Amino acid sequence: MRQQSPPVCAGFWPRRPTRISWHPYAAMCWRPTASTPISTHWQPCSGRSAHRNRTSIPCCARHVQWEAISSDMSSQKQSHNEEVAVGRTSTVRRWVRHSGVGPVASVVGGYLAMHTLGTGIRRYTPPTVMDFTRSGGALATSAAAFLENLGWPAAEVEEVLHEYREVSELLVRRYAEIELFYPRTHGVEAETSAVLYGLNRLLKPQSVVETGVADGRSSWLILAALERNGQGRLHSFDINRTAGRLVGQHPQWRLEILDRKEPEASLAHALQRVGPIDLFFHDSDHLYLPQLFEYSQVWPRMTEGGVFASDDVNCSRAFLDFCQERGQRPRFLFDSRKITGAVRLPGARSVQQGQLVG
Protein backbone atom coordinates (compact mmCIF):
# COMPACT_ATOMS: atom_id res chain seq x y z
CA MET A 1 0.00 0.00 0.00
CA ARG A 2 1.37 3.41 -1.00
CA GLN A 3 1.44 5.76 1.93
CA GLN A 4 1.03 9.50 1.72
CA SER A 5 4.15 11.55 2.11
CA PRO A 6 4.33 13.83 5.16
CA PRO A 7 2.24 16.95 4.67
CA VAL A 8 3.89 20.05 3.34
CA CYS A 9 1.78 23.09 3.71
CA ALA A 10 3.18 26.50 3.22
CA GLY A 11 0.26 28.01 5.08
CA PHE A 12 -0.23 27.68 8.78
CA TRP A 13 1.22 24.15 9.26
CA PRO A 14 4.75 25.04 10.46
CA ARG A 15 3.42 27.74 12.73
CA ARG A 16 0.52 25.86 14.20
CA PRO A 17 1.61 22.27 14.84
CA THR A 18 -1.06 20.22 16.53
CA ARG A 19 -0.44 18.20 19.68
CA ILE A 20 -0.23 14.97 17.68
CA SER A 21 1.72 16.34 14.74
CA TRP A 22 4.76 14.18 15.67
CA HIS A 23 2.77 10.99 15.33
CA PRO A 24 3.65 8.98 12.19
CA TYR A 25 -0.04 8.25 11.60
CA ALA A 26 -0.71 11.94 11.50
CA ALA A 27 1.04 12.11 8.13
CA MET A 28 -1.51 9.84 6.49
CA CYS A 29 -4.99 10.14 5.24
CA TRP A 30 -7.25 7.46 6.67
CA ARG A 31 -10.48 5.92 5.53
CA PRO A 32 -12.92 3.62 7.34
CA THR A 33 -13.02 0.06 5.97
CA ALA A 34 -15.41 -2.20 7.83
CA SER A 35 -17.72 -1.43 10.70
CA THR A 36 -18.80 -3.97 13.27
CA PRO A 37 -21.49 -3.21 15.81
CA ILE A 38 -18.74 -2.23 18.27
CA SER A 39 -15.95 -0.75 16.19
CA THR A 40 -14.84 0.82 12.96
CA HIS A 41 -11.63 -0.34 11.27
CA TRP A 42 -9.44 2.30 9.70
CA GLN A 43 -6.93 1.95 6.96
CA PRO A 44 -4.47 4.42 5.41
CA CYS A 45 -5.79 5.82 2.17
CA SER A 46 -4.25 3.93 -0.73
CA GLY A 47 -3.85 6.78 -3.19
CA ARG A 48 -3.70 10.51 -3.58
CA SER A 49 -6.69 10.68 -5.90
CA ALA A 50 -8.86 8.90 -3.38
CA HIS A 51 -7.71 11.41 -0.86
CA ARG A 52 -8.39 14.30 -3.20
CA ASN A 53 -11.82 12.92 -4.01
CA ARG A 54 -12.64 12.61 -0.39
CA THR A 55 -11.61 16.10 0.49
CA SER A 56 -10.24 19.19 -1.10
CA ILE A 57 -8.86 20.54 2.15
CA PRO A 58 -5.08 21.13 2.18
CA CYS A 59 -2.88 18.37 3.47
CA CYS A 60 -2.59 19.76 6.97
CA ALA A 61 -6.27 18.99 7.41
CA ARG A 62 -5.29 15.35 7.58
CA HIS A 63 -4.02 15.99 11.08
CA VAL A 64 -7.46 17.05 12.06
CA GLN A 65 -8.66 13.89 10.42
CA TRP A 66 -6.29 11.75 12.46
CA GLU A 67 -7.33 13.54 15.63
CA ALA A 68 -10.94 12.78 14.83
CA ILE A 69 -10.09 9.12 14.24
CA SER A 70 -8.13 8.74 17.44
CA SER A 71 -10.92 10.27 19.52
CA ASP A 72 -13.42 8.08 17.66
CA MET A 73 -11.26 5.03 18.46
CA SER A 74 -10.97 5.86 22.14
CA SER A 75 -14.71 6.45 22.45
CA GLN A 76 -15.33 3.12 20.70
CA LYS A 77 -12.93 1.40 23.08
CA GLN A 78 -14.60 3.00 26.06
CA SER A 79 -18.09 2.05 24.94
CA HIS A 80 -16.86 -1.51 24.22
CA ASN A 81 -15.40 -1.75 27.75
CA GLU A 82 -18.65 -0.45 29.18
CA GLU A 83 -20.57 -2.96 27.10
CA VAL A 84 -18.42 -5.83 28.39
CA ALA A 85 -18.77 -4.71 32.03
CA VAL A 86 -22.52 -4.24 31.71
CA GLY A 87 -22.62 -7.44 29.66
CA ARG A 88 -21.31 -9.66 32.46
CA THR A 89 -23.84 -8.54 35.05
CA SER A 90 -26.73 -8.54 32.63
CA THR A 91 -25.75 -12.00 31.35
CA VAL A 92 -25.96 -13.45 34.86
CA ARG A 93 -29.31 -11.66 35.40
CA ARG A 94 -30.59 -13.03 32.09
CA TRP A 95 -29.51 -16.56 32.98
CA VAL A 96 -31.28 -16.31 36.33
CA ARG A 97 -34.46 -15.21 34.53
CA HIS A 98 -34.35 -18.12 32.07
CA SER A 99 -32.74 -20.95 34.02
CA GLY A 100 -33.49 -20.07 37.67
CA VAL A 101 -31.22 -19.12 40.58
CA GLY A 102 -30.23 -22.72 41.43
CA PRO A 103 -28.55 -23.71 38.14
CA VAL A 104 -26.84 -20.31 37.79
CA ALA A 105 -25.48 -20.37 41.36
CA SER A 106 -24.29 -23.91 40.81
CA VAL A 107 -22.53 -23.06 37.50
CA VAL A 108 -20.97 -19.86 38.83
CA GLY A 109 -19.92 -21.62 42.06
CA GLY A 110 -18.39 -24.49 40.08
CA TYR A 111 -16.58 -22.05 37.82
CA LEU A 112 -15.19 -20.05 40.74
CA ALA A 113 -14.11 -23.23 42.53
CA MET A 114 -12.34 -24.34 39.37
CA HIS A 115 -10.41 -21.07 39.16
CA THR A 116 -9.63 -20.58 42.84
CA LEU A 117 -9.01 -24.16 43.98
CA GLY A 118 -7.65 -25.27 40.63
CA THR A 119 -9.53 -28.56 40.83
CA GLY A 120 -13.13 -27.69 40.10
CA ILE A 121 -16.38 -29.47 40.23
CA ARG A 122 -16.22 -31.93 37.36
CA ARG A 123 -19.65 -31.13 36.05
CA TYR A 124 -18.61 -27.61 35.04
CA THR A 125 -15.29 -28.43 33.45
CA PRO A 126 -15.20 -29.36 29.77
CA PRO A 127 -15.82 -33.09 29.23
CA THR A 128 -12.99 -35.52 28.61
CA VAL A 129 -12.79 -38.19 25.90
CA MET A 130 -13.69 -40.70 28.60
CA ASP A 131 -16.98 -38.86 29.22
CA PHE A 132 -17.88 -39.30 25.56
CA THR A 133 -17.07 -43.01 25.54
CA ARG A 134 -18.99 -43.49 28.82
CA SER A 135 -22.08 -41.77 27.39
CA GLY A 136 -22.59 -44.96 25.39
CA GLY A 137 -22.87 -43.39 21.95
CA ALA A 138 -20.62 -44.49 19.09
CA LEU A 139 -17.62 -42.30 18.26
CA ALA A 140 -16.54 -41.56 14.69
CA THR A 141 -13.75 -39.59 13.09
CA SER A 142 -15.17 -39.36 9.55
CA ALA A 143 -18.39 -37.99 8.09
CA ALA A 144 -19.19 -41.37 6.50
CA ALA A 145 -18.87 -43.32 9.77
CA PHE A 146 -20.87 -40.71 11.68
CA LEU A 147 -23.78 -40.76 9.19
CA GLU A 148 -23.76 -44.56 9.22
CA ASN A 149 -23.77 -44.51 13.04
CA LEU A 150 -26.89 -42.35 12.81
CA GLY A 151 -28.57 -45.17 10.91
CA TRP A 152 -28.23 -44.47 7.18
CA PRO A 153 -27.12 -47.29 4.86
CA ALA A 154 -23.49 -47.14 3.69
CA ALA A 155 -24.44 -47.00 -0.01
CA GLU A 156 -26.69 -43.93 0.48
CA VAL A 157 -24.04 -42.23 2.59
CA GLU A 158 -21.41 -42.85 -0.06
CA GLU A 159 -23.64 -41.39 -2.74
CA VAL A 160 -24.29 -38.10 -0.92
CA LEU A 161 -20.67 -37.73 0.13
CA HIS A 162 -19.62 -38.25 -3.48
CA GLU A 163 -21.97 -35.39 -4.38
CA TYR A 164 -20.44 -33.31 -1.57
CA ARG A 165 -17.01 -33.27 -3.26
CA GLU A 166 -18.39 -31.14 -6.07
CA VAL A 167 -20.30 -28.93 -3.60
CA SER A 168 -17.19 -28.30 -1.50
CA GLU A 169 -15.36 -27.03 -4.61
CA LEU A 170 -18.17 -24.53 -5.17
CA LEU A 171 -17.80 -23.41 -1.57
CA VAL A 172 -14.06 -22.85 -2.04
CA ARG A 173 -14.89 -20.61 -5.01
CA ARG A 174 -17.49 -18.74 -2.97
CA TYR A 175 -14.89 -18.08 -0.26
CA ALA A 176 -12.59 -16.53 -2.90
CA GLU A 177 -15.37 -14.16 -4.01
CA ILE A 178 -16.15 -12.48 -0.71
CA GLU A 179 -14.38 -10.70 2.09
CA LEU A 180 -14.83 -12.64 5.30
CA PHE A 181 -15.78 -10.96 8.51
CA TYR A 182 -15.12 -13.71 11.05
CA PRO A 183 -12.00 -15.86 11.54
CA ARG A 184 -12.07 -19.02 9.42
CA THR A 185 -11.89 -21.07 12.62
CA HIS A 186 -15.46 -19.98 13.47
CA GLY A 187 -16.81 -22.10 10.63
CA VAL A 188 -17.65 -25.78 10.97
CA GLU A 189 -14.70 -28.08 10.35
CA ALA A 190 -14.10 -30.33 7.34
CA GLU A 191 -15.89 -33.54 8.41
CA THR A 192 -18.74 -31.62 10.07
CA SER A 193 -19.18 -29.69 6.81
CA ALA A 194 -19.62 -32.94 4.90
CA VAL A 195 -22.03 -34.18 7.58
CA LEU A 196 -24.19 -31.05 7.31
CA TYR A 197 -24.54 -31.47 3.56
CA GLY A 198 -25.02 -35.24 3.75
CA LEU A 199 -27.51 -35.09 6.61
CA ASN A 200 -29.74 -32.64 4.76
CA ARG A 201 -29.63 -34.73 1.59
CA LEU A 202 -30.43 -37.95 3.45
CA LEU A 203 -33.10 -36.59 5.80
CA LYS A 204 -34.75 -34.24 3.27
CA PRO A 205 -36.07 -32.00 6.05
CA GLN A 206 -38.88 -29.48 5.62
CA SER A 207 -37.69 -27.30 8.43
CA VAL A 208 -34.09 -26.81 9.58
CA VAL A 209 -33.04 -24.57 12.47
CA GLU A 210 -29.47 -23.49 13.15
CA THR A 211 -28.19 -21.14 15.83
CA GLY A 212 -24.88 -19.35 15.19
CA VAL A 213 -24.19 -18.22 11.63
CA ALA A 214 -20.98 -16.11 11.59
CA ASP A 215 -19.90 -15.88 7.92
CA GLY A 216 -22.41 -18.60 7.10
CA ARG A 217 -20.37 -21.72 6.23
CA SER A 218 -22.89 -24.06 7.86
CA SER A 219 -25.82 -22.10 6.37
CA TRP A 220 -24.30 -22.28 2.87
CA LEU A 221 -23.84 -26.06 3.13
CA ILE A 222 -27.35 -26.69 4.47
CA LEU A 223 -28.84 -24.50 1.75
CA ALA A 224 -26.83 -26.25 -0.97
CA ALA A 225 -28.44 -29.52 0.14
CA LEU A 226 -31.95 -28.07 0.48
CA GLU A 227 -31.63 -26.52 -2.96
CA ARG A 228 -30.76 -29.91 -4.44
CA ASN A 229 -33.63 -31.49 -2.49
CA GLY A 230 -35.93 -28.93 -4.12
CA GLN A 231 -37.71 -28.38 -0.80
CA GLY A 232 -37.19 -27.33 2.81
CA ARG A 233 -36.45 -24.11 4.59
CA LEU A 234 -33.54 -23.04 6.79
CA HIS A 235 -34.17 -20.75 9.76
CA SER A 236 -30.88 -19.33 11.03
CA PHE A 237 -30.38 -17.27 14.17
CA ASP A 238 -27.50 -15.05 15.19
CA ILE A 239 -26.99 -12.00 17.37
CA ASN A 240 -24.74 -10.14 14.91
CA ARG A 241 -26.00 -8.18 11.96
CA THR A 242 -22.78 -9.00 10.10
CA ALA A 243 -23.67 -12.70 9.92
CA GLY A 244 -24.31 -14.65 6.73
CA ARG A 245 -22.03 -13.04 4.12
CA LEU A 246 -21.22 -16.31 2.38
CA VAL A 247 -24.87 -16.84 1.52
CA GLY A 248 -26.12 -13.31 1.03
CA GLN A 249 -29.68 -14.08 -0.05
CA HIS A 250 -31.43 -17.39 -0.73
CA PRO A 251 -35.12 -18.11 -1.36
CA GLN A 252 -35.08 -21.05 1.09
CA TRP A 253 -33.35 -19.05 3.82
CA ARG A 254 -34.59 -16.90 6.65
CA LEU A 255 -31.86 -15.29 8.75
CA GLU A 256 -33.08 -13.68 11.93
CA ILE A 257 -30.94 -11.43 14.11
CA LEU A 258 -31.83 -11.92 17.75
CA ASP A 259 -31.84 -9.17 20.33
CA ARG A 260 -28.25 -9.44 21.65
CA LYS A 261 -29.34 -8.17 25.08
CA GLU A 262 -32.03 -10.85 25.38
CA PRO A 263 -31.02 -13.66 23.00
CA GLU A 264 -32.82 -16.38 24.98
CA ALA A 265 -36.20 -14.61 25.10
CA SER A 266 -35.78 -13.57 21.49
CA LEU A 267 -35.02 -17.14 20.36
CA ALA A 268 -37.86 -18.66 22.38
CA HIS A 269 -40.26 -16.21 20.77
CA ALA A 270 -38.93 -16.84 17.26
CA LEU A 271 -39.14 -20.63 17.63
CA GLN A 272 -42.89 -20.38 18.21
CA ARG A 273 -43.18 -19.00 14.69
CA VAL A 274 -40.96 -21.71 13.17
CA GLY A 275 -43.16 -24.63 14.28
CA PRO A 276 -42.00 -28.30 14.11
CA ILE A 277 -38.28 -28.83 13.46
CA ASP A 278 -36.85 -31.76 11.48
CA LEU A 279 -33.19 -30.87 11.89
CA PHE A 280 -31.55 -28.74 14.54
CA PHE A 281 -27.92 -27.63 14.57
CA HIS A 282 -26.48 -25.64 17.47
CA ASP A 283 -23.34 -23.55 16.84
CA SER A 284 -23.86 -20.33 18.82
CA ASP A 285 -22.89 -19.64 22.45
CA HIS A 286 -20.99 -22.66 23.79
CA LEU A 287 -21.27 -22.01 27.53
CA TYR A 288 -23.11 -24.56 29.69
CA LEU A 289 -26.35 -22.67 30.43
CA PRO A 290 -26.87 -21.08 26.99
CA GLN A 291 -26.35 -24.49 25.33
CA LEU A 292 -28.73 -26.17 27.76
CA PHE A 293 -31.31 -23.42 27.22
CA GLU A 294 -31.26 -23.82 23.43
CA TYR A 295 -31.47 -27.61 23.64
CA SER A 296 -34.43 -27.49 26.00
CA GLN A 297 -36.24 -24.96 23.82
CA VAL A 298 -35.76 -26.93 20.62
CA TRP A 299 -36.22 -30.51 21.87
CA PRO A 300 -40.03 -30.40 22.37
CA ARG A 301 -40.37 -29.02 18.84
CA MET A 302 -38.44 -31.84 17.16
CA THR A 303 -40.46 -34.09 14.83
CA GLU A 304 -40.30 -37.89 14.93
CA GLY A 305 -37.37 -39.22 12.90
CA GLY A 306 -35.65 -35.82 13.03
CA VAL A 307 -32.02 -35.14 13.90
CA PHE A 308 -30.96 -33.06 16.90
CA ALA A 309 -27.31 -32.01 16.52
CA SER A 310 -24.82 -29.72 18.19
CA ASP A 311 -21.36 -28.54 17.28
CA ASP A 312 -18.77 -27.92 20.04
CA VAL A 313 -20.17 -30.48 22.50
CA ASN A 314 -16.62 -30.61 23.92
CA CYS A 315 -16.93 -27.01 25.20
CA SER A 316 -19.29 -27.85 28.05
CA ARG A 317 -21.08 -30.87 29.50
CA ALA A 318 -24.48 -29.49 28.46
CA PHE A 319 -25.04 -31.91 25.55
CA LEU A 320 -23.93 -34.96 27.56
CA ASP A 321 -26.12 -33.97 30.55
CA PHE A 322 -29.07 -33.16 28.33
CA CYS A 323 -28.93 -36.51 26.50
CA GLN A 324 -28.38 -38.46 29.72
CA GLU A 325 -31.42 -36.85 31.39
CA ARG A 326 -33.56 -37.88 28.43
CA GLY A 327 -32.15 -41.37 28.16
CA GLN A 328 -30.63 -40.67 24.72
CA ARG A 329 -27.44 -42.25 23.40
CA PRO A 330 -25.91 -39.62 21.11
CA ARG A 331 -23.42 -40.31 18.33
CA PHE A 332 -20.20 -38.26 18.21
CA LEU A 333 -17.97 -37.00 15.44
CA PHE A 334 -14.42 -36.15 16.51
CA ASP A 335 -13.35 -33.52 13.96
CA SER A 336 -9.89 -31.88 14.02
CA ARG A 337 -10.44 -29.55 17.01
CA LYS A 338 -14.10 -29.86 17.91
CA ILE A 339 -16.65 -32.56 18.59
CA THR A 340 -20.11 -32.68 17.07
CA GLY A 341 -22.88 -34.68 18.74
CA ALA A 342 -26.20 -35.85 17.30
CA VAL A 343 -29.29 -37.83 18.22
CA ARG A 344 -31.57 -39.30 15.56
CA LEU A 345 -35.05 -39.47 16.98
CA PRO A 346 -36.98 -42.68 16.59
CA GLY A 347 -39.92 -43.03 14.23
CA ALA A 348 -40.54 -42.26 10.61
CA ARG A 349 -40.31 -38.58 9.84
CA SER A 350 -43.84 -37.33 9.36
CA VAL A 351 -43.68 -33.62 8.78
CA GLN A 352 -47.14 -33.29 7.26
CA GLN A 353 -48.65 -34.66 10.43
CA GLY A 354 -46.31 -32.53 12.56
CA GLN A 355 -45.65 -35.41 15.01
CA LEU A 356 -43.71 -33.85 17.86
CA VAL A 357 -41.47 -35.76 20.20
CA GLY A 358 -42.85 -33.85 23.21
Ligand SMILES: C[S@@+](CC[C@H](N)C(=O)[O-])C[C@H]1O[C@@H](n2cnc3c(N)ncnc32)[C@H](O)[C@@H]1O
Ligand atom coordinates in the same frame (compact mmCIF):
# COMPACT_ATOMS: atom_id res chain seq x y z
C1 LIG B 1 -18.94 -20.51 15.87
S1 LIG B 1 -19.74 -19.16 15.13
C2 LIG B 1 -20.88 -19.96 14.04
C3 LIG B 1 -20.19 -20.57 12.83
C4 LIG B 1 -21.13 -21.02 11.73
N1 LIG B 1 -22.02 -22.04 12.18
C5 LIG B 1 -20.31 -21.51 10.56
O1 LIG B 1 -20.22 -22.72 10.34
O2 LIG B 1 -19.74 -20.66 9.85
C6 LIG B 1 -20.74 -18.59 16.44
C7 LIG B 1 -21.78 -17.52 16.06
O3 LIG B 1 -22.76 -17.54 17.10
C8 LIG B 1 -23.23 -16.22 17.30
N2 LIG B 1 -23.82 -16.19 18.65
C9 LIG B 1 -23.21 -16.04 19.85
N3 LIG B 1 -24.11 -16.10 20.85
C10 LIG B 1 -25.31 -16.32 20.27
C11 LIG B 1 -26.64 -16.49 20.76
N4 LIG B 1 -26.92 -16.46 22.06
N5 LIG B 1 -27.63 -16.74 19.87
C12 LIG B 1 -27.38 -16.78 18.54
N6 LIG B 1 -26.15 -16.62 18.01
C13 LIG B 1 -25.14 -16.39 18.86
C14 LIG B 1 -22.00 -15.36 17.10
O4 LIG B 1 -22.39 -14.06 16.72
C15 LIG B 1 -21.27 -16.10 15.97
O5 LIG B 1 -21.63 -15.56 14.73
